[in-house]
Amino acid sequence: MKYKGYIGKFLTVNLDSGIFGEIPLSERQVELFIGGRGLAIELLFGRISTRVRPYDEKNDLLVLTGPAAGTPFPTGSRTAVAAVSPLTQTLSTGYMGGHFAPELKRAGWDGILISGRASKPVTLTIQNGKTELADATDLWGLDTQETQVILEKMLGHDVRTMCIGPAGENLVNYAAIAHEQHLVGRGGLGAILGHKNVKAICVQGSGSVEIAASHALFMDRMREMQRIVQRDPIALRFRQIGTASGIPKKNKIGALPTRNFQGGIFQHAEKYGPGPLKEMIQRFESCGQCPISCSSVIEFEFNGETVISERIEHESHWSLGPLCDIGDLNATLKANDTCDRLGMDTVSAGVSIAFAMEARENGLISDADLGGLDLRWGNATLLDPLLERIARREGVGDLLADGVRAAAAALGNGSSHYAMHVKGLELSAFEPRAFTGMGLNFATASRGADHNRAFTIAAEYYGILGDLDRFSHDGKPEMVKDLQDFSAVIDSIIACMFTIDFSTDVHLFAEGIRLVTGIEMDPTEYYRIGERIMNLERLYNLRQGFSAKEDTLPPRIRLEAVSSAGDQAIPLDISKMMMEYYQLRGWDERGAPTPKRLASLDIDHLSPAGTLDR
């Protein structure tokens, strides 16, 4: 491998046979796809030519690093995990901070490809050049924090661990993977590890990562990047309050989804603002190589006990509070901590609870089904017990553990109208009727309603990446396409998406990739790589059975107005934006990439016969 930043190989682990191997990484692969999300789609697309079911042994799971992991590239040391999602059936690549990726590189691998299924619970350990699968029967049933503490005691302080909790073991469709206090939350990849009977992956190494540029030049440019990020006023605010200001801000304009997206104003918004959280902070924390340190540890009281946990992020703050009309901040904080320990995505969990509250109100879930739980709007006391039931698939928890799409299919009676998902992934905290670009992104993002695939709010509300009217449809298709392509490369470096808000731009990222790897990179090539990734993900989804029909929004968004967000927040019809978006992408009316577009992106050879003839 002439390019630096890479080790040049992936570890392969066959759980059926217990055999380890390796696959080399080629120069062409990294030129075309960089790393992280790009390599995930390239590797998984090529391995199997037919539809992959999530709970099938053919559903390989990838752990990936980016080329900058282990270098001072700001925020570039994050980890990605990819597999077919049980929630969406699309390929899902998720990310987390922490220190796993640099350690994996030091252990001599760019990533791990896990195939097959172990016959009993195992831990995969990569330590001191030795790789092994150890019996993890004694760890099965432990939560994510307990598991990490025990493995650290067994394997030593320097080992970095990712693991699942009870939700992953019980195949909750939105189970997460935890590492330290970070999680790959969305898409249910914890359930895929659980299905494979892998409780944890532990890694430790002592190697190093080479970079292409001279040490002096590299450090000089990295220090400058760090200065740019640190000087940014938004970055400074992030450090002090994280993403906590989002709730009162959106509430002020009536665009904070409440009561399962029935309204946009929350009466307890100020309680959920930055002030109360700031007072709870005990210390700040950071992901590897991040100059922002936006994480922190907080302390609060709940039910007479002191709880120490991670500061909550905007999405969880919303889904386990305002969305369910719950106005008890400490109960929301505790529920967030409970989700982390059980290993469960807070967004999908909160949206599923809000769905259940509305279904109960409509008489589709009876009190007899609830085993004593009171599912009324605003009832904070139900959060913890219901989350436990979801993670263990008990009673009504079993219904909600499959996500709102499946729950609505089971309940029927019109409940799909308020099942708030796209392609099976529950909507995150942004009201599409008040931010139309986000609506288009939700409908077209390859793994469903993921705001991070194109954080349009930066342009539609914060005025950072342009200044577009949030209700207007003009200019949105182009903005969404560009942001999706831009973000696909950030996800391939595996840098933090928050950097979009911090004065970083494509020039900085292109320069960073060039300095680390030596790959020739300018803004044009950068966007081309992003577009290539988006198109290959599209081909993958087509093979999984998706079509233009699924590029849509929940009926509630399409058919109801959200009056609190103002007169302009009418039901959202994205059909015109969608046509323009397809044209810009070079996709036909079925949403399939044209051969010409694939050829222009150098991936026409990857399109399997038949994919385009659906």
Ligand code: SF4
């Ligand atoms: S900005 Fe926050 S989440 Fe992003 S890498 Fe830094 S510490 Fe981690």
